[in-house]
Amino acid sequence: MEKILILGASGALGEYILKECYSRNFKIRVLTHSNEGYQKVRSYTDDIWCANAQEDLTKIKGITKGVDYVISALGKSVSLFSPGPNSFFEIDYKANVNILQEAKENGVKRFFYISMKGAEEASEYTIPGIHKLMEDALKESGINYSIVRPVGFYSGLNDLVIMAKRKVIPLIGDGEARTNSIFHGDLANYIMTEFLNLPELKEVGGPQIHTRMEMAKMIQKKIGGEIIKIPKSIAKHGSKLPKLLQLDEISDKLAYFRYIMSNDMIAEEHGKMNFETYLDQIDTEDIK
Template identity: 60%
Template structure:
């Protein structure tokens, strides 16, 4: 009998890579997505697709984990400033995952893998990492066997800068000297599924190369164009605080955390192969908008 794995947030960029890597490993894939668009994307990979809003349709989630040995959750609200998604970070990140965890506990799932983020424990004053930490805490008290994977950030997380570069401006907050080793979604998915049951309870993961934020902006400039403009950190913080008061889509919370990561080192153990420069060379700029 095939071993069944549930991929949560399966139609997202990381989720799609996880689906593909799971199939390579011989798993029978069950996929959870919220949208019709996501459903259509997944149809060529599996016929076991649940289209449910995990944050608000708990009754429809009943027994989604029945017959499932393992779960990998890449579920969470987009942090892009340009691509709003429904619901809040509380609903999409915490509540949705908590509902899956509850069903997994009832059905005695063998192991739950959760993709969180670096900063979940050290930057809890910000909404986004705080919601990831709440999921981590929910897993810890569930009694399930689990692993938490904290990437430092994804290359696609800088697609907002690519969009702005296409509009001729590349904003840098602060002096641009904060360092990071962001990772490609495909490399992280491959690492998770290759390491899998050997993963520890908690691991922080980055990509193969460490760069300053300014160096990454210069790479974007080389491939896309645009002028790099440095903005004072204080100005960005004022802007995010004002946005929190007027935005219904939590734009201010995104901008606030974006300011934090642009001005603090975000580095973890090196994994993967694709560099940010290679990513920019291969990405379809017409699709980033």
């Protein structure tokens, strides 16, 4: 029986990948950095490594021994409402590169990395740019790999749900930019269904294409709030203010939010859950 190491297994996407691997009877090893993460994954495996991969090199030494495949859903939240002590570079790049080096040393058959659409065409922005750095490291490593770029997750719009609860739904530009975001569970299912048939690079979207305005109206119908259009020029200058105040993380997130809200983000359609169904099944009281 083949063994999979899952990075970020306690996160939104990683937990679904963990469940998919478990249902397919893979042997599973996971990496987590917190007791909360440990509690989430302990029902699926007792092979749990607890460490911060970006800094605890001694604690991750040998983590890929006996592992056939690595799947990395390890990354920092892009939510404006989820600040953290570590940077995007430390988590999305440094931690993943440290595991990649271990994978090379221990003969892992393939490394699967969950990147994002925009890593290529928007690499001047911090968040997609750091994903591009990791993609480049994979390509140069000599290891077999698959890079999966989702166009975005439904949960990525939870920030708009939070704002709607505060009576405002901001849109950058005219709201006509289109996307087919995907549900985490659908992406996890796609990855594990295709698995070794995945190419080196695959961009994946959800089952329906909507404009940002259409999605905002769905949120408005579910939550309430007023949809307010913000001109791109104002949003651009606004995203620079936090950087002047040395709030680089907020600035990077605002710049990325502006980019995805004002550019088409579309890829091959997969999955079953549409955005309206996602909104119907979430507990808005848990989103604060």
